[in-house]
Amino acid sequence: MAGTQYRGSEIKDVDQFLKSDGLESKREKEIGQHIGYRYDVNLVPDYDRITPFLSKYMEIMGWDDLNWLEDVHMGYEEGHPAVFDRNINGWVRVPDAIELPDNQQDRDMIARELLIKFQMSPNHPLVQLRKAYMKF
């Protein structure tokens, strides 16, 4: 119903969506779905934690900061750590071999690295989409 207040539950723990389904509020339990993002979209990056790979990426692009990657965070999809790729409108799962740090800032840096490697790969679905549908 329009105007109804369906607030989601707070994110209190970095592993909240790994340890459980993350359904806490009455409404979330009722519908079986977490309301809102599975990470804090408003968290700004801590540049003290930037990785050498990301520094190199910034240098190549001619940027003084992470630019669009400031919006990239590690999220959680179906109980697995993942990063959302806007170019395919889908989640890219973080490989199990990657050990997750104990804080969201470092996890976000891993997510940014992984997303760059995926998006810039010749195997990215966007490359195939361009071949199929490119107009100019």
Added chain:
Amino acid sequence: MEGVSPDLEYGKKQEARARELGMMSEQLKGRSMETFFEPAEDENYTYAFAKDVDFNKRTEVDADGMTTTEVNRSIRELMDEGYGTIVIKNPRGMHSLGVGILNRLNLIIDGSTGYFSTGLIDGPNVRINGRVGWSCGENMMAGTVMIEKNAGSTFGAAIRGGDLVCKGHVGSRTGIDQKGGTIIVGGDTGALTGFMMQRGRMIICGNAGKNLGDSMYDGTIFIGGEIRSLGVDAIEAELTDLDRSWLNRKLRQYGLLPEKGVDHFTKIIAGKQLWNYDNLEPNEKKLIL
């Protein structure tokens, strides 16, 4: 009459073509899709289809007497030749200048532009040495755009990523439907700034008009001046040390850091009282209707 319609024929051809390319062969599960990617493969920093340009290779285009299409096409042709710094002279308030550039590039527009400048870009660094019309940086994906003077309304409409900076004042509905990225305004902004904002960040160094952050779902607005009025569901939040550090860095980067620092900035976020999207929503609507 026998045979299939041209539309159906075309659709079948497109489907066959997509299958040949290996698409549509995966079993989709929920919103997730299996991908075939090896994180250890060679490190690339630009799209596989990006043009290889050199920032030190510079050229100029005199737009006088050219159409917008001709100027935009010449930018692409120059990138094909490896030019990484392109200066557009005499833009004469052209609309849609510099749109759809999906490459690393330094683009300098020496003058003022019209509507929809540098929309849909993904990567370039643009400097506009003048004013811009409505909807500058609309649907921008990545890169930086810096405007030296004032901008019109709907500045950064539906922006998804990157930094969009106006050193002067901007009109109303700045960042309407913002979905990511950072919008920075050195001066004042008009009414309904941040209307229906969904995520991303906005920094306003001056004052804001009526209904700031009206109906915002998420995202953050930092404002250094006075707020005429807050919109529905926009509330004030506490400025954290991380916010201060990020604001300092960002504003210094573009030469907009106030002498008194950033401690006086007010942080506005969504109260999230309007959140009403979930699985049951369509069924409930059916019951009511």
